[in-house]
Amino acid sequence: MSGKFRTISIYCAKCSALLYKYHKGGTGGLVKCFLDLIVEDNTHGDMRCPKCRQEFARLRIIQNKPAHKIIQGKVFTKGMTRK
DSSP: EEEEEEEEEEEEETTTTTTEEEEEESSSSOOEEEEEGGEEETTTTTTTTTTTOOBEEEEEEETEEEEEEEESSSSEEEOOOOO
């Protein structure tokens, strides 16, 4: 992996449960999570909140790699910088 990454925490917007710790690159908003950059997965890979069972992502192939495409409004993050 090249480039600069920072670790962010991704939480369920409905119940505030921790879903992922993720190595995020770039300065844009969170749109997708590549599976190989997920550091800690509390969802057991089913893309549902472990606490309230809300679906927050869908599995997609992006740039020939599997990724979780985030459904807008279903998650919030901590650790990202805002301009």
